[in-house]
Amino acid sequence: MEVITRKQYRRKVGLIRKLIRLTLVLGILLMGSVVGLLTYAKMQGPPPLQVQQTTVFYGSDDSVIGQRIVGQNRHWIPLDEINPAIIEATIAIEDRKFYRHYGFDFIRIGSAVLKNIQQGTKAQGASTITQQYARNLFLSHAKTWQRKWNEAIYALRLEMNYSKDEILEGYLNTIYYGHGAYGIEAAANYYFQKSASELDIAEASMLVGIPKGPLYYSPIRNYDRAKSRQSQVLNAMATEGYITAQEADDFYRAPLDLDHDTSLSSLVTGPYFQDVVYQILTDEYGLDPQIIEAGGLQVYTTLDPDLQEKAEKWVEDELKATELQTALVAIDPRNGDVKAMVGGRNYLESQFNRATQARRAPGSAMKPFLYYAALEHGFTPATPLTSEETTFVYDDGRETYAPSNFNNQYANDFMTLAKAIALSDNIYAMKTHFFLGFDQLTTTAKRLGIESTLTEIPSLALGTKRVGVLEITNSYSAFANGGKKVEPRFITKVVDRHGNILIEQEPVVEQILDPNLAYVMTDLMKGMFDLNLSSSHSEVTGRSIIHLVNRPVAGKSGTTASDSWMIGYTPQLLTGVWVGHDQGNLQRGEGQYAKRIWAKFLEDALADKLKLPFPKPANVVAATINPDNGRLATDACPVQHVSYFVAGTEPVEYCQEHINTPESISKAKEEIAEIEEAKKEKLLDRFIKWFSGH
Known part of the structure; x- marks a missing residue:
């Protein structure tokens, strides 16, 4: 048995007490540390939960067309x-x-x-x-x-x-x-x-x-x-x-279908289009590029993935055996929504967007602006001018300009505006330009949306000054939609990661043209597909693609030494195509590719859509004319063409050039007499209406 002395007992009790006190102190320190740590953590507040998130681009059908990773x-x-x-x-x-x-x-x-x-x-x-x-x-x-x-x-x-x-x-x-x-x-x-x-x-x-x-x-x-x-x-x-x-x-x-995506960071659909969207977000809306790149935005766009695929298909099919470059823009002319965009043959090889960044000479694709100005100043589809080799003198006789027609072919006779635009006659255009004054073309072009620098010179009417593909294509919208200017729209809305709408863009539409004249202009541009307007010296410019188009269309082509254009539309879709080389001139036979791409894409894009006519304003009337002299056609006229006029501007005189028999003369006189009688009746009706106070 071990005996513990009083001294040893006291020493042991003291040691236990010290141990207890130390434990209590350590416990208090530990609890204090925990409380301090928790207080510190609480004082720091909630940590920010911002992390990089992929920004997603959506097409007009809400499908994913690309990502920013x-x-x-x-x-x-x-x-x-x-x-x-x-x-x-x-x-x-x-x-x-x-x-x-x-x-x-x-x-x-x-x-x-x-x-x-x-x-x-x-x-x-x-x-x-x-x-x-x-x-x-x-x-x-x-x-x-x-x-x-x-x-x-x-x-x-x-x-x-x-x-x-x-x-x-x-x-x-x-x-x-x-x-x-x-x-x-x-x-x-x-x-x-x-x-x-x-x-x-x-x-x-x-x-x-x-x-x-x-x-x-x-x-x-x-x-x-x-x-x-x-x-x-x-x-x-x-x-x-x-x-x-x-x-x-x-x-x-259970079997697993690992259908993995091998290109997470790739741009899926319309890479040139997506570049434009990115530029709009930064330049026009002022979004920080870091927010666009990693902010988890949802960017809803106007791109139609189906039309984009068809546009790329026809570009590749038509140009695969060539070294040509191209640009294509498809727009809904009713609201300005850009539905498809091709900025070049291969985005991976060249990110230069020829649809928005390039400036090219439009050639005769500039003429619709000139002729709309002419309609505003009294021209009609029946206005005749002579087409013959001409040297124009200007600047008070100090300067001359001598344009030529394709292959130096001239009618050497009268032709109407309806025929001149269908044949793309340069002499008619130049006479119109000189008649109106050079400022009328620049003013009209700017009103329709051309922002590139234009110079008031004779050759401007023949498209020698460079413009952008998107720019000039969209400017045709007012002809297609009854005279309304629309702004090209790429983005409908942008939503942040929390579901807040940052941007919401409605269509911008403004009535700038007379709806009656806009319709007349559209009818004039339908003429390039009307074989009745061909002449012995020249064919209508759309002859090579008439068999490819199976619905009412209007448009204008343009050709320079280095550029080939086709811009045309239906009521639902406006498309512009440019084809050429980044450097150098077109070679023989390369001038038809733009028209073929345009025609094949248009038909494919609208294959399941209604074949809609262009809506005709009530104040527009039809008249069958001789497209050479602009007079009302008779049965004796070898060529007849139905043109549209603002009511009251249609021709009233019959063509008598082809009346050689007594029967034809008699019939023409009867028709003329009927017209005169109808005029008298209208005059009497107006007098009665005025007299009765209605």
Whole structure:
């Protein structure tokens, strides 16, 4: 039996008391540290949750046409849009106590610390979902004690300021799934071409296993290894009671269709169009490029993916055996929506957008502006002028200008405006230009939307000054829609990551032309497809493509030494095509490609659309004329053409050049007498109406 002396007893009791006091002090210090740490975390406030997100571009049918990806491809989606199987699999394999802890699983942490001490490494981790989310947002993945400390602070801040669902949502939208895909939505898009809401349990368990080692467990790089990891995930789900053991085995054996996207960062549809959209967002709306690149915006555009595909198809089909370059723009003339855009043969080889950045000489495609000005100043489709080799003198006799027709072919006789525009006669155009004054063409062109610099010179009427393809194509809209100027529209709205509408663009439409004259101008431009307007010295300029067009169309072609153009429209669609070389002149036979691309695209684009006539204003009337002299045609006239006139401007005299028989003369006199009688009746009606006060 051991005997303890009083002195020893007192010493032992004192030691116990000191130990208790030390424990109490350490406890108080520990509690104070915890309180201080929590107070510090709370005082820091909620950490910002801004992360890079992929900006998505949508077509007019709301399909995805492209993405802006800078480093990380990410699409943020709410937790309630994520398949529950993904959430269950993630919690089961990553953090089964997620909804029961406050950011840390101390049992797992303690176990990991012991293993790390035994192994002499820091390889064993025990991070919760909250800690991983903090690391994804604010920290690196280096295995250092400093990073662990910072991770703990951020995890506390997350837990103290955000709900569990908000943390889980953030985690699933930021975790890396390999191959440039950040977040579950981008991963589902990449590996299965699906949304995260559409994944089944087999697919979900495969994806949830990847973040442990995005390259190591990638089913694209090593399918067997990924399947082994999938088995772990399914077994964890079974252990937690989300599925049964038999279901885990069934889902493991279920086949997976890894239809992965090999070009996440590629521009899918209309890359030249998307470049214009990006420029509009930065230059016109002042959006920060960083917001566009990584702000998770949803940009809704006017591009029609189907029309874009057809435009690219016909460009490639027609030009595949050539070295020619091209630009094509298709616009809805009713509202200005740009439906398709081709800026060149190959975007990967050249990002120079010839539809918006190039300036080319339009040639005779400039003439509709001249002739509209002429209609405003008293011309009609029946106005006759002589077409013959002419030298024009101007600037008070100091300057001369001697234009020529194609192949130096001239009528050497009268022709009407209707025939002149159909044949693209340069002499008629130049006489009109001189008659009106050079300023009328520049004024009219600017009114219709031409912003490029125009010079008041004779050759302007023949399109020698350079303009843009989009610019001149859109300027034809007012002819197609009854006289309304429309602004080209590329964007309908832009929505930020939170669903707020940042930009909403309505069509900009302004009545600038007389609807009656706009219709007459359209009728004049239908003439290039009317073989009745051909002459012995020249064919109508649309002859080579008449067989390709099977609906009412109007348009104008243009050709210079280096440029070939075709701009034309129906009531629903306006299209302009330019073909040429970036440097150098056109070679023999290259001048027809623009017309062929235009015609084939137009017919294909409108294949399932109604064949609509151009709406005729009530104050426009039809008259059958002789297109050479502009007089009313008789049965004796070898060529007849139906033209439209603003009521009261139609011709009243009959052509008598071809009346050689007594019968023809008698018939012509009878018709003339009928017209005169009708005039008298109209005059009498107006007098009666005036007299009666109506």
